[in-house]
Amino acid sequence: MTSRYEEIASNLAIVQDKIVAAAKSAQRGSDEITLIAVTKTFPISDVHILASLNVHHYGENRDGDAAPKASAVPGTWHFQGQIQSNKLKSIASWANVIHSLDELRHIQALDKVAAHRIGVFLQVSLDGAQGRGGAQPSDLSELADAVVGSAHLDLMGLMAVAPLDVSSDQAFEKLALIYSDFKASYPAAKYLSAGMSNDFESAIIHGATHIRVGSSILGSRPSPQ
Template identity: 50%
Template structure:
């Protein structure tokens, strides 16, 4: 089978998945009395090749996310000609900050003061401004990153005060085995507190393939969708 046919088949597959995800978003918004235009779909392309990013861009997806710098950096370079907003959503170690600051437009996983300072320095060196979200932990037992709820406001203040960072809002991952609606409601309360001090920080990134509906019900503005959009995890082929 020629590469052309493989690409066309993959594009058709992604188009069908995208249509289904958008349908779910529209239904969730209708049920919540919200406008679907309020929701930004972020395609989580981890473990998938740059060719899929190109196909998604052709299909109208404007936001993509990665969680590992070693995968994200070459993929972003391969797609630098595309009109995309790149989100970094994984746990970020300070030794990867300089690389991430060179291509990411948004860092969604800011969860400690040391990371705020490192991102600010790296963005300054790169001559860029980075949009940042404070990641809040909804289940401290899982070790998936995130600041304790009581630390979110202070971190938000630090980001807002940094010279090369912009505070966009908050992000969280629902706890495994828990009630996502209850977890996202807690996130919404903290997000409202952040907006009291920082009215422009309106982003609430919550909800993935399995729980985007309760996230939208609880006020999510961004949903991070991987499996429902791209299918099961596969090895990157560059």
């Protein structure tokens, strides 16, 4: 029977090979890509395995699950879930990077409760639909200015989730255009967070620097307790 270590190591190697191939096809170096292993609902033991395999960026979307993992395993911890105002103080205590900021009030509140510097991505909606989060492109400047003017937050770039009803290539091509305009005004925002297990190769081809991959590495997600 394959051990959990062997399972994760094998899956990780496949993902890493795909990252190299996608970067090469886009004439980029694979070292430009930060792989975030999405560990939500998986046990701390899996995070320890990832650490032993030299993966040190971990993604979570539930504060209650993430806090004990972040205290147990050193690394760069990314929060990428929907933000609730009453959870911000706790999230700020363990998260090094937050990917899902899309409201001015949350930026202002986060800056007040941050105990350390936090890198932030502004989440942009690619279709205007409610439910998956994201600000309208026309609202990004106001949000970015709030981050730039804050005391504890660093503007890293933009994040997006591809809509379900269009191809990932179409979605990320649109994101690349939005990001190009955004970066012209905010040149220090050097990063683009896009792509998950089913579409990270397309995201890399369209300029993603941070990809958020869970099931392709860790397998089928266990049901939350």
